[in-house]
Amino acid sequence: MTGTLHTDLETAVHSKAMEDAYQAASVARRTLYSRAVAYAAHLVRQELPDAATLTVDTEGVELHEVADAEGGILWHAPTSAGHGLTDSVTDEVRGILSDVMPFGSLAGAAGWPTAPQGEPFRTIRLPEAPEDTADPSAPDMRQTASQGRAMVRAADEAAAVIHVTIGPGPDSFSIDGVSHNRETKDRIRAAILNGGYSWPTGRVTVTVETVTARHLGSTHDLAIACAILCAARHYSPNVLTNVAFIGELGLDGRARPVPDVNAAARSAIANGCTVALIPDANMSDFDVAGIGIYGVENLHQAVLTLQTFDRTNS
Numbered sequence: 001m002t003g004t005l006h007t008d009l010e011t012a013v014h015s016k017a018m019e020d021a022y023q024a025a026s027v028a029r030r031t032l033y034s035r036a037v038a039y040a041a042h043l044v045r046q047e048l049p050d051a052a053t054l055t056v057d058t059e060g061v062e063l064h065e066v067a068d069a070e071g072g073i074l075w076h077a078p079t080s081a082g083h084g085l086t087d088s089v090t091d092e093v094r095g096i097l098s099d100v101m102p103f104g105s106l107a108g109a110a111g112w113p114t115a116p117q118g119e120p121f122r123t124i125r126l127p128e129a130p131e132d133t134a135d136p137s138a139p140d141m142r143q144t145a146s147q148g149r150a151m152v153r154a155a156d157e158a159a160a161v162i163h164v165t166i167g168p169g170p171d172s173f174s175i176d177g178v179s180h181n182r183e184t185k186d187r188i189r190a191a192i193l194n195g196g197y198s199w200p201t202g203r204v205t206v207t208v209e210t211v212t213a214r215h216l217g218s219t220h221d222l223a224i225a226c227a228i229l230c231a232a233r234h235y236s237p238n239v240l241t242n243v244a245f246i247g248e249l250g251l252d253g254r255a256r257p258v259p260d261v262n263a264a265a266r267s268a269i270a271n272g273c274t275v276a277l278i279p280d281a282n283m284s285d286f287d288v289a290g291i292g293i294y295g296v297e298n299l300h301q302a303v304l305t306l307q308t309f310d311r312t313n314s
Contacts, residue, residue, distance in 0.1 A: 026109065029103050029105065029109045030109050032100055032103060033100060033103075033109055033110040033111070036096050036099070036100045037124055037126065037127065038127055039096060040054065040093050040096050040124070040126075041126040041127055043089050043092055043093060044066060044085065044089065044093065044126075045126075046089070046170035046171065047084065047085050047086065047089060047170055048066055048074045048075060048084055048085065050068040050069070050074060051066050051067070051068065051074060051126060052067060052068050052069040052125070052126055053066070053067045053123055053124060053125050053126060054066055054093075054123070054124040054126065055067070055115045055117070055121055055122070055123055055124075056097055056112075056121065056122050056124060057120055057121055058097075058101060058106065058119075058120045058121070058122050059120035060120075061094060061097050061098050061101065062077060062094060062097075063077060063085075063090050063093045063094060063097070064076070064077050064117075064121060065077070066084075066085070077090075086170075086172060087174070088172040088173065088174040088203075089170075089172060091174075091182070092172075095182045106122055107122075111125075112124050148164075148165070148166040148200070148230070148231035148232055148233055149163075149164065149165050149166075149231055149237070150163075150164045150227045150228075150230035150231040150237050150240065151163050151164075151227070151237070151240065152164075152223050152226055152227040152230070152240050152243070152245055153223070153240075153243065153244045153245070153268065153271060153273055154208075154219070154220040154222075154223035154224075154244065154245050154246070160208055160209060160210040160220060160223075161208075161209045162206065162207070162208050162209075162220070162223050162224055162227050163206070163207045163208075163209070163227075164204070164205065164206050164207075164224075164227040164228050164230070164231040165203075165204075165205045165231065166200045166202050166203065166204050166205075166228075166231045166232060167202055167203045167205070168202050168203070169202055169203045170203070171201060171202065171203070172203050172204065173185055173189065173204045173206075174203075174204070174205050174206065175188075175206040175208070175224070176206065176207050176208065184221070184224075186251075187221055187248075187249055187250070187251060188221060188224055188225050188228070188249065190251040190252075190253075191221065191225055191249040191250065191251065191252070191253040191299050192225055192228065192229065192253075192299065194251065194252050194253045195225075195253040195298065195299040195300045195303070196300060197229060197232075197234070197303075200228065200231070200232040204228060204231075206224055206227070206228070208220075219246065219247070219248055219258045219264070220245070221247065221248045221249035222245045222246065222247035222248070222249055222255060222277065222279075222296075222299070222302060223244075223245035223246075223247075225249060225299055225302075226240075226245055226277075226299075226302055226303070226306065227240075229303060230306075234303060234306075234307070235303070235306045235307050235309070235310040236310050236313070238310075238313060239306050239309040239310045239313060240306075242272060242273050242274045242275060243273060243274075243275045243276070243277065243306075243309075244264075244265075244268035244271075244273040244275070244276040244277070244291075245276070245277050245302075246258060246261060246264045246265070246268070246276055246277070246278045246279075246282075247277070247278055247279045247282075247296070248279075249299060252298075253298045253299040253300060254297065254298045255278075255279035255280065255281070255296050255297060255298055255299065255301075255302070256279060256281070257279045257281035257282045257285075258278075258279065258282060261278055261279075261282040261285055261286055262285070262286065262287055262288050264276075264278075265278075265286065265288040265291055265293070266288055268291060269288070269290050269291050273291065274291060274292060275291065275292040275293075275294065276291055276292070276293055276294070277294050277296055277302050277305060277306075278293060278294070278295060278296070279295065279296065279297075280295035280296055280297045280301075282295070283295040
């Protein structure tokens with residue numbers, strides 16, 4: 001054995017495949033960082049239009065500071081909390097950071113140098129804001145966006161009431177009262193978009209009221225998504241009266257089965273519901289009298305069912 005690697009054809013093929021994959025991964029990592037920064041810039045500039053740099057705490061995975069092109073501080077944590085940037089924006093930026101930072105090479109691929117404060121702070125230079133080419137005489141559609149409101153009932157072992165409002169203002173999405181907040185928001189948004197519906201313009205605010213102190217889990221995805229689409233006026237709020245929603249949603253909008261659908265249905269009945277929408281995959285398990293059941297394969301089918309209720313009631 002001489003320790004020399006013999007570059008036979010098969011070895012060369014594997015070596016080339018590995019090199020190609022490495023180069024593709026490097027390009028993908030740079031692209032990920034670039035698009036993540038562009039997304040963060042879009043979110044921050046909706047509320048701080050002059051933002052030019054972000055300072056982030058890479059140890060705490062937190063947005064630390066926002067500055068303009070001259071270095072003037074526009075926002076600073078924690079002293080500016082609740083002012084200048086809404087909590088929903090800072091939460092979303094925190095989520096972006098937590099998604100991309102594990103890919104490493106912050107100084108190299110990401111291009112985030114150490115901030116003047118020293119480690120663990122890094123400076124992110126935001127891309128230049130696009131010029132505003134909008135017709136100044138045209139109405140501001142963001143401020144004139146129609147407002148919507150909806151209330152639905154979700155059910156598992158304990159029923160919950162979900163309130164949704166859509167109001168004018170910078171685009172944002174907040175949910176209060178659910179477990180794994182960011183993951184829930186990602187599932188709901190993806191399910192609505194992949195179901196063929198546009199995401200509502202403006203501030204989408206979801207508030208969950210439960211009879212217990214615990215936060216809701218994924219069993220209530222269907223209820224939240226249907227409440228948002230109702231507030232966006234895909235059907236009348238009247239059709240939601242006495243209707244319960246049971247079901248998790250996949251990113252593709254598919255309604256996933258839930259454990260113990262019968263207990264959820266009994267909880268819905270106890271809270272005055274006469275109809276429930278459940279995942280189609282749970283239909284064979286269902287065995288509760290006193291409530292009308294509609295099985296749905298996905299979010300789109302749930303919307304079609306509610307629109308049918310709407311036409312019947314009109």
